[in-house]
Amino acid sequence: MPNIAISTRDVARELARRYSTMTHEELDVLENLLIPMRFQKGEIILKAGDTCTCIYWIVKGMVRQFYYKNGKELTEHMATENNIVMCIESLFKEEPTCLQIMALEPTLLFIMPRKMLEQVAMRSVNIQILYRKILEESLIQSQIHADMLRFETAHDRYAKLVKRQPQLVLRAPLVYIASYLQMTPETLSRVRNASAQD
Numbered sequence: 001m002p003n004i005a006i007s008t009r010d011v012a013r014e015l016a017r018r019y020s021t022m023t024h025e026e027l028d029v030l031e032n033l034l035i036p037m038r039f040q041k042g043e044i045i046l047k048a049g050d051t052c053t054c055i056y057w058i059v060k061g062m063v064r065q066f067y068y069k070n071g072k073e074l075t076e077h078m079a080t081e082n083n084i085v086m087c088i089e090s091l092f093k094e095e096p097t098c099l100q101i102m103a104l105e106p107t108l109l110f111i112m113p114r115k116m117l118e119q120v121a122m123r124s125v126n127i128q129i130l131y132r133k134i135l136e137e138s139l140i141q142s143q144i145h146a147d148m149l150r151f152e153t154a155h156d157r158y159a160k161l162v163k164r165q166p167q168l169v170l171r172a173p174l175v176y177i178a179s180y181l182q183m184t185p186e187t188l189s190r191v192r193n194a195s196a197q198d
Contacts, residue, residue, distance in 0.1 A: 006059055008034040011110045014082070015057065020130040029120050030127060034110045039103035046101040051094060052087035054111040055134060061107025062171055065099050066179075075179035077145070078104070080167045084134055085109075088142075104172060149182050157181045158191045 090097035
């Protein structure tokens with residue numbers, strides 16, 4: 001993976017821009033929390049049975065969360081640059097997760113350890129707002145995905161993914177997109193062909 005010239009300060013600024021305005025002192029505090037980590041394509045970032053202790057911010061690359069059911073891999077979530085990933089139940093219950101996180105491309109992440117983030121949030125309203133908005137975003141994304149699977153047709157699910165996360169559609173393997181949308185690869189191929197003709 002080529003070296004990407006991005007500093008913890010750059011990431012702190014981007015997080016502040018996206019989630020909460022911050023003073024220079026608060027940016028310093030946030031910057032000191034951030035830890036860069038690099039993963040190769042196919043490398044497991046968090047495995048089933050581990051406890052999730054961090055919030056992951058994707059700077060470069062793509063990841064997916066998945067689990068096994070009846071011997072099959074099922075994709076729960078996928079994300080590309082400038083998105084948050086976490087196993088929220090494991091993070092807050094401090095219990096092992098059933099989910100795994102894997103890099104689908106060479107990936108650069110910056111992690112924020114939850115306990116350290118909570119400590120600094122106690123002393124900074126703006127970091128508290130950032131933390132709350134990150135959690136809100138994660139919960140909203142989960143709800144949108146759950147509602148999409150419950151209420152929408154295969155065609156509508158694919159159309160919504162194209163609109164909301166076009167990079168995933170362009171970059172993720174079709175088998176993972178199909179799993180994420182809870183359809184077979186054959187159904188996804190038909191849906192994609194029909195969408196291309198619309």
